[in-house]
Amino acid sequence: MFNSDNKLLEIIYRINLEYKCDVLLAQGLEDMCYISNNMAHIKKIIPTMLVSPADLIHQLHNKWEFYLLLSSLNMPTPRTFLLDRVPLSYDSFPLEFPVLTKPLNGKGGEGIQYFKTKKHFDEAIRDLALPLIVQEYIPGQDIDLSAFCINGSLIAWTIQEQTLGILKFVENEEVLEICTNVLNMTNYSGVVHFDLRIDARDNSIKFLECNPRFWGSIYESAKAGVNFPERVAKVVISGEMPSPQSFPVIAWVPFKKKELLFHPVFLIKQLHTTGPFFFDYLRFLKDNAAAELYRIIYARNKSIGEKWLNFCIKNLSDNKIEYLT
Numbered sequence: 001m002f003n004s005d006n007k008l009l010e011i012i013y014r015i016n017l018e019y020k021c022d023v024l025l026a027q028g029l030e031d032m033c034y035i036s037n038n039m040a041h042i043k044k045i046i047p048t049m050l051v052s053p054a055d056l057i058h059q060l061h062n063k064w065e066f067y068l069l070l071s072s073l074n075m076p077t078p079r080t081f082l083l084d085r086v087p088l089s090y091d092s093f094p095l096e097f098p099v100l101t102k103p104l105n106g107k108g109g110e111g112i113q114y115f116k117t118k119k120h121f122d123e124a125i126r127d128l129a130l131p132l133i134v135q136e137y138i139p140g141q142d143i144d145l146s147a148f149c150i151n152g153s154l155i156a157w158t159i160q161e162q163t164l165g166i167l168k169f170v171e172n173e174e175v176l177e178i179c180t181n182v183l184n185m186t187n188y189s190g191v192v193h194f195d196l197r198i199d200a201r202d203n204s205i206k207f208l209e210c211n212p213r214f215w216g217s218i219y220e221s222a223k224a225g226v227n228f229p230e231r232v233a234k235v236v237i238s239g240e241m242p243s244p245q246s247f248p249v250i251a252w253v254p255f256k257k258k259e260l261l262f263h264p265v266f267l268i269k270q271l272h273t274t275g276p277f278f279f280d281y282l283r284f285l286k287d288n289a290a291a292e293l294y295r296i297i298y299a300r301n302k303s304i305g306e307k308w309l310n311f312c313i314k315n316l317s318d319n320k321i322e323y324l325t
Helices: 007-019 029-042 054-061 063-072 118-127 173-186 218-224 228-238 259-268 271-300 302-314
Strands: 080-083 099-103 113-115 132-136 140-150 153-163 166-170 190-199 205-211 251-254
Touching: 007 029, 029 054, 054 063, 054 205, 063 080, 063 132, 063 173, 063 205, 113 118, 140 173, 140 228, 153 173, 153 218, 153 228, 166 218, 173 190, 173 205, 218 228
Parallel strands: none
Antiparallel strands: 080 132, 099 113, 099 132, 140 153, 140 190, 153 166, 166 251, 190 205
């Protein structure tokens, strides 16, 4: 069937022949690169998600290459150095502590180490697996952007912060702007997840890492209102350029359902330090009740569900659902 001896292509062909699949989606980094390198063959078998060239995928994933890219684009990022041999010359390696060391191609936080002082770093440096990057530690709050884009144009996105095990989906124009700029300038196509940090010292936002693949909190993105795999699949199947979509209402999404109960109890015990956060949490929890009710109604009766949604939209104020009683 194929001139290529690639057995995976044969497997894809046979699976599609048996199950009549609608679309092929890649999940991890290796999958994205495989599709990118074999798109001409795969598209003859089954409609396939859009991906960027494999060299761009690797450039975004590799932490040192990503840092160099950000620097060339004048994008905000912590001071970063490549450590590929020891002993280390601090004359050419002007570190300011604390710092983080990260494997070049690590994922999910694997292998990241924190060094508070130069003494601590010097004691451990000979045991580190090289090469790696040494990066200025940025005190502050993590904030991430997840996106699906085509030729650098955003199609769908969410922005999230994590607090006490709960993802808070938010709006942040600065995060959206700088991430959009990177995607535009690289002409990126596919799904991507940027890790950023709000610097507590000056409230600036800095890029940390990039994951040019589906990410770990994709289920929470769907619960917040943007189902990325579904969105990607619909674009492939329809063959049309869709209009941009972002979730318009700020949402709280716990990693586990039991945390809906755990976190209010936990926060009540610490009202002296987390009072504002606790009441903020209750407010958004009530907002989400309206959204969750919509999902339940819509699953049973689409017509009534649409009426409920329209009712909610009419009560929007400052991008938040008013308290519906």
